[in-house]
């Protein structure tokens with residue numbers, strides 16, 4: 536069953552079509568990441584789903600309810616971790632988490648949540664004395680304490696140090712294991728790769744791709760052969776390959792749809808010369824590579840398109856979208 540159904544969602548700010556006919560679903564128990572450049576419309580979509588922003592068109596169902604009219608019954612079932620939360624700065628960490636726990640019918644234990652986000656040694660500290668990253672961890676605690684069925688995480692680890700980020704990932708993995716559906720936005724591709732069952736790429740208010748991180752954008756994106764040029768050779772000495780060759784100093788990457796053939800040609804060439812191809816690896820393009828390609832293919836501009844003029848014009852043509860079937864649960 537789908538926890539989230541978004542169908543033809545639209546939102547404009549004056550002439551700006553910030554969200555322009557977006558459709559996707561999130562299965563129960565799935566971790567779904569919205570990716571896209573600054574201004575692509577991610578926060579707008581998430582805030583509409585949270586019930587914090589009105590939409591101008593399209594249908595939205597979250598946990599079977601319309602967020603625009605779900606009221607308190609809806610808000611008790613979701614958790615929200617915002618990019619910029621305004622805190623009561625004079626509360627202590629423990630006071631604030633306890634206060635939030637009181638808003639929900641079946642909260643988690645505040646001390647456990649504080650421990651889980653790594654703030655146990657700061658539980659008596661006033662919020663105003665926390666560092667930026669510690670405040671973000673407090674955000675996470677406040678989003679979790681209500682035991683939400685669906686958790687919205689808007690850039691949940693921005694400003695975290697690497698160990699705090701890994702801890703947050705473990706926490707999110709643990710929530711997934713408990714069956715919590717999670718919709719997150721992030722600019723970190725490694726985070727999306729690690730956490731998400733599926734990702735959606737938004738650009739200028741439109742969806743350009745949806746799929747599992749490993750297969751996003753279709754299988755036609757080929758593989759990447761990487762190696763170091765043997766000493767005394769230049770890229771011009773390389774044999775003719777079916778793929779495209781990029782060289783940065785001695786480091787060479789060949790993007791190819793025929794990896795076996797190009798590997799054969801290359802290793803034959805090296806053997807003939809009695810040379811070694813050090814660091815030879817064959818890999819799929821990373822999520823970051825695919826993401827950057829998708830954004831560039833879709834036009835490369837980072838902001839949304841202005842609408843056709845009128846304040847509330849209809850959705851214009853759509854960029855092609857590839858969508859895989861939803862895959863709840865952990866990726867293998």
Ligand SMILES: Nc1ncnc2c1ncn2[C@@H]1O[C@H](COP(=O)(O)OP(=O)(O)OP(=O)(O)O)[C@@H](O)[C@H]1O
Pocket residue numbers: 548551553571572573574575576577578579580838839
């Ligand atoms: N209240 C508002 N009034 C006018 N324009 C807005 C408003 N909120 C957002 N926008 C515009 O809508 C577009 C989408 O913004 P949104 O915050 O949804 O993008 P985003 O993908 O979340 O970006 P980021 O990655 O920078 O957080 C942007 O061009 C933004 O300037």
